Amino acid sequence: MTSIYGPVTDWATDxxxxxxxxxxxxxxxxxxxxxxxxxxxxxxxxxxxxxxTHELVTQIAYDTEHFTSRSxxxxxFEQLAxxxxxxxxxxxxxxxxHHDARRLLLPAFAPKKIEQWEPDVRTLCKGLLAELGDADVxxxxxxxxxxxxxxxxALMLGFPVEDADIFFGFVHDVIEGINVELEQRMQAFIxxxxxxxxQVREHVENPRDDLTTFLLxxxxxxxxxxxxxxxxxxxxxxxxxIDTTWSAISSSLLHLATHPEDRERLVADPxxxxxxxxxxxxxxxxxxMARMVKEDVEIxxxxxKVDDWVLLPFPAANVDPAAFDRADEVxxxxxxxxxxxxxxxxxxxxxxxxxxxxLRVxxxxxxAHYPRxxxxxxxxxxxxxxxxxxxxxxxxxx
Amino acid sequence: xxxxLDLERCxxxxxxxxxxxxxxxxxxxxxxxxxxxxEVPPGLEDKAMLAIANCPEFAISLADSTNAGTAS
Ligand code: HEM
Ligand code: SF4
Numbered sequence: 001m002t003s004i005y006g007p008v009t010d011w012a013t014d015x016x017x018x019x020x021x022x023x024x025x026x027x028x029x030x031x032x033x034x035x036x037x038x039x040x041x042x043x044x045x046x047x048x049x050x051x052x053t054h055e056l057v058t059q060i061a062y063d064t065e066h067f068t069s070r071s072x073x074x075x076x077f078e079q080l081a082x083x084x085x086x087x088x089x090x091x092x093x094x095x096x097x098h099h100d101a102r103r104l105l106l107p108a109f110a111p112k113k114i115e116q117w118e119p120d121v122r123t124l125c126k127g128l129l130a131e132l133g134d135a136d137v138x139x140x141x142x143x144x145x146x147x148x149x150x151x152x153x154a155l156m157l158g159f160p161v162e163d164a165d166i167f168f169g170f171v172h173d174v175i176e177g178i179n180v181e182l183e184q185r186m187q188a189f190i191x192x193x194x195x196x197x198x199q200v201r202e203h204v205e206n207p208r209d210d211l212t213t214f215l216l217x218x219x220x221x222x223x224x225x226x227x228x229x230x231x232x233x234x235x236x237x238x239x240x241x242i243d244t245t246w247s248a249i250s251s252s253l254l255h256l257a258t259h260p261e262d263r264e265r266l267v268a269d270p271x272x273x274x275x276x277x278x279x280x281x282x283x284x285x286x287x288x289m290a291r292m293v294k295e296d297v298e299i300x301x302x303x304x305k306v307d308d309w310v311l312l313p314f315p316a317a318n319v320d321p322a323a324f325d326r327a328d329e330v331x332x333x334x335x336x337x338x339x340x341x342x343x344x345x346x347x348x349x350x351x352x353x354x355x356x357x358x359l360r361v362x363x364x365x366x367x368a369h370y371p372r373x374x375x376x377x378x379x380x381x382x383x384x385x386x387x388x389x390x391x392x393x394x395x396x397x398x
Numbered sequence: 399x400x401x402x403l404d405l406e407r408c409x410x411x412x413x414x415x416x417x418x419x420x421x422x423x424x425x426x427x428x429x430x431x432x433x434x435x436x437e438v439p440p441g442l443e444d445k446a447m448l449a450i451a452n453c454p455e456f457a458i459s460l461a462d463s464t465n466a467g468t469a470s
Contacts, residue, residue, distance in 0.1 A: 103427065110428035111412050274416070278452075336451040344454060348409035353428065 004076065005044050012037040016044050017074070017288070017311060023382040027328070030316040039300045045074050048309040049302060052316040054323035054340075056300050060291060060312055061344040067291035067310060068094050069347065073174070073386060074290045074309045075185065083294075088236040089229060091347065094294075098346060100220050105233065105350050108156075108211055114353040117152065121358055124151050125365040134398075137376045140257065140366070141393040145249035148362050149242045152354070157234060158210030159199050167195060171242045196234050200227065211237070237351075244286050245355045247389020248341075249362045251284035252277065255330060256367075257375040257395045262332050267371045270364060276332035277359050282339035283330045285315035288386040289343065314340040315388060373397045399438040400461035401446050403430055407457035414453060418445040436461065 008016050011029055016022065022029065030052045033040050040050040051057060060067055069092055070083045086092020089101035107113065128147055132138050150164040159167070173188035203212045215230045225233075256263040266273055289312040293304045304310060318339045321327040342349035349355070376396040383389050401421060410428035414421070420442055423431045438446045450458045 106410070106427040110410075110426055111415060111424050335448060338452060338454050338456075340454060342411065342454075345409060348411060348455075353412055 012040045013042070014044070015040050015042045015048075015050055017050070018385050020382065020384055023384060023388045026315065026388060027319060030313070030319065031328075034316075034320065039302045041302070045076050045309055046307070047305070048074055048311065049299075049304060050311045050313065051300055052313060052320075053300075054317040054320035057312055057314060057317035057340065058344060060299065060310060061340075061347075063297075064095055064346065066293065066295045066297040066304075068294040069098075070094070070292055072289050072291070074311060088232045088239075090233075090350075091236050091240065092232075095346065101229075101233075102346070102350065104215075104218050104220060104225075108214065109350050109353060111353045114357055117156070117354070118357060118361065120155060121148070121152060121361045122365065124148060125362055126369075129365060129369040136398055137394050137396050139392055139394050140253040140373075141246070141250035141390055144366065145253060145362065145393075146246050148249060148358055149245035149355075152358060153237060153241045156211045157199070157237065158203065158208055158212050163195075167192070167238055168242065170195065171239050174239055192235060192238075193231060196231050196238075197227075200230055200234070240349075241351050241354070243383070243387040243389070245351075245358050247286035247383060247387055248281060248284070248355065248359055250390045250393055251286065252280040252359065252363055253366060253395070254375070254380060254390050254393045255280060255284065256363075257373055257393060259330070260374070262330075263367070263371075263373075265332065266363070267367050270367070272333060273360055273363055273367075274356075275335070275337075277356065277363065278337045278339065279330055279332050279334045281341040281359075282318045282324070282334075282337055284389075285318050285339065285341035286387050286389050287341065287343075287349075288313040288315060288388070289347075290386065311386070312343075314343060370395075370397045399443050399446060401432070401436040401438060401450065402459050402461050403432050403436065404457045404459070405429070407455045408453075409455050409457075411454050414449040414458060417452060418442065418449040421446055422449060430457070 003019065005016055008014055008019055012033060033052045038051060038053045042048050051060065068083050070086050072091055081087040084094035084097040090098050093101050125148060128144055132143060150168050151161055154161045154164050170188065170192040174192065200212060203216060207213045212234065215225060215233055218225050266276060291310045291312060293306050293308045293310060296306055297304050318341060319327045342352040373395040376394040380390045381392045383391055408430050412424060412428060414430050415424045421433060421438055423433050425431050450460065
């Protein structure tokens with residue numbers, strides 16, 4: 001896919017988060033911007049802001065008066081569904097509609113419901129590891145991490161697990177194919193919607209105990225959910241849950257492949273894994289969201305105008321030394337960790353309990369299977385766009 | 399020692415319940431619930447402080463010791 005904008009000339013005034021250099025160099029770039037220009041701007045995508053401090057990211061996340069969630073993925077020419085519902089409730093919804101659309105999904109993702117999925121997640125991880133056999137080098141991202149969230153969400157939605165690769169492709173197109181021609185981008189959405197519609201129809205005919213049937217039977221404001229709403233929520237769960245969690249698992253494994261002392265410590269004491277995971281989520285947070293300006297407002301001295309895009313880089317906020325001690329170090333036993341990897345305020349990630357479960361079990365099983373491994377390349381490829389994570393992590397396991 | 403929970407702020411990040419299940423529970427929507435009205439069982443003061451320090455929404459605080467009864 002080729003960019004319609006061309007190479008970046010200046011990262012403070014012409015940045016492009018969808019150019020590969022952005023995710024490759026993000027931590028250094030944020031550090032530089034914090035010192036020189038804490039709110040970067042670009043004319044790309046019809047005008048986009050990038051605040052990089054913890055203070056400003058927090059302020060915008062809580063400010064639903066001046067900012068709308070109508071669209072949370074920056075793109076040049078989205079045909080936007082109107083506020084307050086948006087195309088994929090609740091992530092694209094604003095108050096007051098947002099509250100009810102969110103409340104509908106919360107029970108399925110509440111801690112005690114998610115705990116019940118642990119045996120399935122563990123079986124899946126063990127199965128993937130068993131399949132890797134006895135090669136010298138395996139790809140911890142592409143051959144392991146990538147397959148975990150996609151299979152888990154297929155199980156929860158009651159979609160055919162064999163199709164995991166198919167909807168994986170859709171998600172890739174939607175998240176990474178941002179600065180491509182409109183035609184190409186619309187095609188990606190149409191393919192995704194068609195696929196989901198087929199699955200939904202199949203559930204209308206054969207209802208069963210899964211999330212899709214649950215949505216079909218749900219009501220909002222006393223009315224059954226429209227098919228549009230059901231499709232939107234499913235598309236959201238696919239898009240929100242897959243690349244994000246894959247990225248988080250891959251970043252954690254990349255860290256362990258390059259920090260033998262941390263790896264050995266977790267192998268010796270797996271009870272530290274939950275604490276380490278919070279630190280990986282802080283230091284390598286995968287998700288940057290976006291907002292659109294709803295009412296003109298000045299933020300950090302910058303005049304934000306109606307319909308401007310504003311990126312919300314939670315990952316940059318998480319490494320701001322104004323908010324965290326030793327912010328640029330990864331301390332796997334960091335006890336106080338108020339990180340923002342899952343966002344803040346009314347849109348807090350609904351899948352956070354599931355993502356944490358997948359991340360913990362994925363790391364536990366990987367370390368149990370391969371107590372010793374090291375990075376087998378000096379060049380790691382990164383994702384492109386608002387979800388940041390390494391796409392290939394080849395590791396030598398013997 | 400007693401903790402307070404601000405339900406206006408709680409968004410269900412579930413850090414409190416994960417770190418200090420003796421003090422916090424969660425409801426069917428994943429929103430925090432205080433067990434025993436926030437009273438911290440003796441010996442678990444550190445866990446209470448850990449929950450406070452890890453809540454991303456600053457929804458948990460320490461009850462003022464002057465109206466928290468006899469501090470243990
Ligand atoms: C490590 C993995 C993940 C990370 C870092 C992450 C991060 C986030 C963030 C930062 C938001 C806030 C969006 C905003 O403020 O606009 C969010 C929202 C959301 N996430 Fe996640 N997510 C992850 C995994 C998942 C999973 C596994 C699911 C479900 C299967 C999921 C479902 C959602 C949903 C439904 C929302 C919208 C909530 C709302 O708008 O009320 N996420 N996520
Ligand atoms: S950690 Fe904070 S936001 Fe999360 S459930 Fe507990 S009180 Fe609520």
